[in-house]
Amino acid sequence: MKIRKAVIPAAGYGTRFLPATKSQPKEMLPIIDKPTIQYIVEEAVAAGIEEILIITNSQKTSIENHFDRSWELEYFLVRKGKTQELEQIQHISEIANIHTVRQKEQKGLGHAIYCAKAFVGNEPFAVLLGDDVVDHDTYPAIKQLCDQYEALESSIVGVQEVPYEDLNKYGIVELEKPLKDHVGKLVGMVEKPDSSVAPSHFAVLGRYVLTPRIFDLLEHQAAGHGGEIQLTDAICGLVKYEGVYAYEFSGKRYDVGSKIGYLEAILDFALKRDDLKEEVKVLLKNKTKE
Numbered sequence: 001m002k003i004r005k006a007v008i009p010a011a012g013y014g015t016r017f018l019p020a021t022k023s024q025p026k027e028m029l030p031i032i033d034k035p036t037i038q039y040i041v042e043e044a045v046a047a048g049i050e051e052i053l054i055i056t057n058s059q060k061t062s063i064e065n066h067f068d069r070s071w072e073l074e075y076f077l078v079r080k081g082k083t084q085e086l087e088q089i090q091h092i093s094e095i096a097n098i099h100t101v102r103q104k105e106q107k108g109l110g111h112a113i114y115c116a117k118a119f120v121g122n123e124p125f126a127v128l129l130g131d132d133v134v135d136h137d138t139y140p141a142i143k144q145l146c147d148q149y150e151a152l153e154s155s156i157v158g159v160q161e162v163p164y165e166d167l168n169k170y171g172i173v174e175l176e177k178p179l180k181d182h183v184g185k186l187v188g189m190v191e192k193p194d195s196s197v198a199p200s201h202f203a204v205l206g207r208y209v210l211t212p213r214i215f216d217l218l219e220h221q222a223a224g225h226g227g228e229i230q231l232t233d234a235i236c237g238l239v240k241y242e243g244v245y246a247y248e249f250s251g252k253r254y255d256v257g258s259k260i261g262y263l264e265a266i267l268d269f270a271l272k273r274d275d276l277k278e279e280v281k282v283l284l285k286n287k288t289k290e
């Protein structure tokens with residue numbers, strides 16, 4: 001079955017980025033001149049996804065505005081003859097069918113996903129975390145997972161290997177056997193384990209395709225790590241009812257919710273842009289000399 005719908009949870013408070021995120025969603029922080037969430041929406045669109053639900057909260061109206069028409073700005077750009085800019089901002093509002101729903105209390109990622117139940121209905125759906133950007137020139141990470149779903153017809157979590165000292169920052173998968181051709185069956189998952197007891201070196205990095213059965217588990221999911229309702233725990237529950245797979249996707253992933261991840265994303269994206277790369281290289285060269 002083709003994946004038509006995606007959910008982007010973006011209702012967290014982004015405490016690692018305070019004070020910038022006091023009155024501004026972290027998902028709207030720009031990577032150069034484009035908000036983070038637009039990269040993520042574009043990834044979903046490039047995977048052929050038609051309907052996108054963004055989970056927001058009352059402080060995140062700027063996300064809704066970003067994907068809406070802006071008549072005043074458009075009129076201004078027409079008057080100034082700024083055709084290229086006009087096309088750019090009109091394109092954003094036509095990019096996909098964007099829906100939003102508010103998570104009224106920040107009870108955790110699992111709870112945020114549960115807010116998508118009515119939107120998703122009874123079909124499998126993709127999840128892209130609002131602060132994880134994955135860059136791939138030709139094969140978007142979520143498309144890789146959607147294609148795996150079409151082959152396996154089971155829930156899939158996107159993983160990559162992370163260094164030993166970082167295992168305690170992620171949900172880590174426990175696999176039945178080592179990955180073969182980048183795929184492996186899941187036995188369980190642990191949220192932010194101590195590195196010394198982590199069941200593998202593969203971390204779930206912000207991309208999932210899930211069956212709607214996840215909502216039955218999320219409905220009754222008790223709070224777990226950090227007192228939050230964890231998606232990781234519900235996926236562990238799902239393993240008891242149906243096959244769940246880990247897929248090692250390719251692409252460079254940036255944790256844009258962390259300061260270093262955000263800086264690295266800005267630098268890498270700048271170094272890929274024809275209008276910026278030469279100047280950025282000179283800048284970096286001079287900085288490293290200093």
Ligand code: UTP
Binds near residue numbers: 009012017130
């Ligand atoms: P994070 O833990 O990275 O986001 O959640 P956060 O809580 O906003 O950030 P910090 O840790 O305080 O800096 C991963 C994703 O889940 C969403 C976040 O918006 C982010 O995209 N999320 C998290 C929700 O939508 N609701 C929640 O209750 C928690």
